[in-house]
Amino acid sequence: MVVQLVSLGRGLRQGDPLSPMLSIIAEEMLCRGLSDLRNKGFLKGIIGPGKVVTPLHFLYVDAVLIFMNVELKGIKNLKRFLDFYQYYSGQQINPEKNKIFLGLIPLARKQRSKEVLNIPECHFLTRYLGVDLFEVQVKKDLILPLMDKFMAHLTKWKAKLLTLAERVELVKTVMSSILGHNFLVYLWPASPIAKMERWIRNFIWSGEANKSKAVVVNWEKVCKPKREGGLGICRLKEVNLALLAKLCWYIKTKKFTLAAFLRGRFAASDGSLKHYVASTSIFPGIRKVWEFVLDNSRWAVGDASLDFGMIFAWGIESWKMGASCCGVHQFAKHLPVHSYFSAPLD
Structure with a gap:
């Protein structure tokens, strides 16, 4: 009988069913850490249109987009957080796939930000996750x-x-x-x-x-x-x-x-x-x-997946506001309302 010793090691093989779950746990730590940096004032987000909150970050599989104000203090805090994240999670940031887009800021601040993050500056036209990113309206020469x-x-x-x-x-x-x-x-x-x-x-x-x-x-x-x-x-x-x-x-x-x-x-x-x-x-x-x-947008009263919901949607459009239908409208306020999108097949 031949017995072969099995060596133990860290890590997961490609295709391991535990890999997606561990990735989600690590990304959850990354998301909470980034949000905590902004909530505690260690970095500032980008000012959005009006009073709309600008997203701080987006994640797509193993890629992350971070939107922040180019302030040297915030840049250093972000760099320190990413270094800690790599150390404790075991994940490594690929420097060849990193890009930084900088707005209308002084040249000296641009240079300093790139040195701190160690990420090259990128300009439009570029590609991210298979999609070409354009700064202006799409024209024929841009999609050649x-x-x-x-x-x-x-x-x-x-x-x-x-x-x-x-x-x-x-x-x-x-x-x-x-x-x-x-x-x-x-x-x-x-x-x-x-x-x-x-x-x-x-x-x-x-x-x-x-x-x-x-x-x-x-x-x-x-x-x-x-x-x-x-x-x-x-x-x-x-x-x-x-x-x-x-x-x-x-x-x-x-x-x-x-x-x-x-x-x-x-x-x-x-x-x-x-x-x-x-x-x-x-x-x-x-x-x-x-x-x-x-x-082609409609409102359906009740469950929009049922036929009577669509019938009610047609009926509401036919009703006229007046004393005779006030009771119907008061009754409709207590029903679950769902929106759905419909378009002609032709």
Whole structure:
């Protein structure tokens, strides 16, 4: 019988089921520590629009964004806290992935802040978590790198070895996901979208993005759902507008700190959209779909998941304010009210 000794060590293997839970515990310590620094005055946050509270930090998986005032005392306190966090948690900050954006401050303070944090200054245009960050409105020349990436995926596939159904599935799963994060934030110009749809159309029918082929099926019919005789391919423009509507709905209805900050940035005190917001790249997309979301918003009395809730929503719109319906409105105050978003399918 051969017995092999098992050596003990620290750490977790990749894929260990305990890894996500331990990561959440460590991130919770990081969040509470950052919030405690601001609450006790060791660092100052950024002044937001109006009286809106500016978020101090955001976390996304293993990435963190910190928004703070560039004050030398606060910078040193942040650096000291991050050093303690690395020591006690065992996590290490990757210096190659760190970026610092500095506003209109004196050059000497900029230099001193970079020396204390040991992080290089970054300028727009840059990329974060797969999304290109623009300082101005999105134009065709700014998204050429993403279009090149889109084209590279189409050209590297051996499309001639794939069937038509396999090419359609690649377009629906892979190609749509490449643009998802950017479509959620920015309103894209019409010409790049038309060009990429032409590449998709050529790839499906001929197997090559730059080689067109005469077909008898109209592209509008191809993009219809399968139950209507199409292939279920989504039009890129419609995907862009739908994701922007999702962002707009988030801004209008959610109570999170980020949603409140964006409302203070883009919405007036009465809830309407501001006519103009300077130095922003996402406002054109919000302005494009704001009225669309507003026109298709409804209030449902009761549980919005039930049919009678939608019927009541239609009935409330038909009621006229007067003595005859005052009792109904008083009764409605005691019912749970939910908002939902509805849009025409066509």
